[in-house]
Amino acid sequence: MNARAELIERVALHRRAQLGTLSDAGYQELLAAVRENVENFVDTAEDEAFLLVTKAVERQTAARDGEDLLDDEAFFESRSRRMSRLVLDCEKALSVDPDCLDAQLLHALAMDQDPDPTLGPLLEVEQRADKRLEHAVLLADAWNDVLLRPVLRIKAAVSRACLDSARYRMAAQKAEECITLSALDALGLRHTGFLAYARLEDEGAFDALDVRFSRQASAWSLLAHAILLYKLGRMPAARRAICGYSRLCEGGAYALIKPIMVDTYLPDRPEAPTLSFAEATLAVHEADPVICDVPDFVSWAQSQRDVWFSGQDYARRQGYDW
Secondary structure (H helix, E strand, C coil): CCHHHHHHHHHHHHHHHHHCCCCHHHHHHHHHHHHHCHHHHCCCHHHHHHHHHHHHHHHHHHHHCCHHHCCHHHHHHHHHHHHHHHHHHHHHHHHHCCCCHHHHHHHHHHCCCCHHHHHHHHHHHHHHHHHHHHCCCCCCCHHHCHHHHHHHHHHHHHHHHHHHCCCHHHHHHHHHHHHHHCCCCCCCHHHHHHHHHHHHCCHHHHHHHHHHCCCCCCHHHHHHHHHHHHHCCCHHHHHHHHHHHHHHCCCHHHHHHCCCCCCCCCCCCCCCCCCCHHHHHHHHHHHHHHHHCCCCHHHHHHCCHHHHHHHHHHHHHHCCCC
């Protein structure tokens, strides 16, 4: 979530509406002025609350710096402090504007509960978001309306929470709803859809989603395809798929065999280069509930010679334990 950029655009749009007729050139000048000192232009409760959300997100990012170097006890103490601070920051934003969707979303996530108890509050926030959709003038793609991005973020979080809590059909449905609103899929709902369809063994829906996005490979699509074929019992194809995943994703085999902890998304999935080790790490993390339902998948995958040696070679080159 690039909260600062969204804040600037939101504030500029609100000021433009207040000014009435403004040329495109005039709006660009206004946007430059807002970018220079956005807080000088914040004059509504809505924008003030989002400013507080922006500061909270930036504070979270800064507080995470260096946490990877901590031992487990120190890390979880630091994380607990971060989450507690985020809860307070969100409550402060909601005291300014109770309708701030991003503050509601972050508050639900910062409570740091298991998937099942988290889903209920997220669905409540989604209901409020859907009411906003009823009164919105939808553009060709909702992502292009900065004021509707909170709605898409909420739906993405709901879809991931459904996947985490083994509600696979619901996860796929929520992902499809979001993609219908935003074909750009800036939040990567297709990735959640791939994993859900793999667990459901719904090859037709998986293939349709893959075609919809021009079969652009990602760590999610490649890993999910291997899981799907494995579950369908098509072992030669599954072997080719898992070897393709390990070959195309940098460190993909290592990420699968030696998974590492990934922290809660607050609120979006972190950005990662396509087919990078970072992307593979996220894909394996999100696939965990699916893989847990197929407990022999990882042992089967690492028994494939190409996968094993790919993971071993990546560990050697990076100086990781194997």
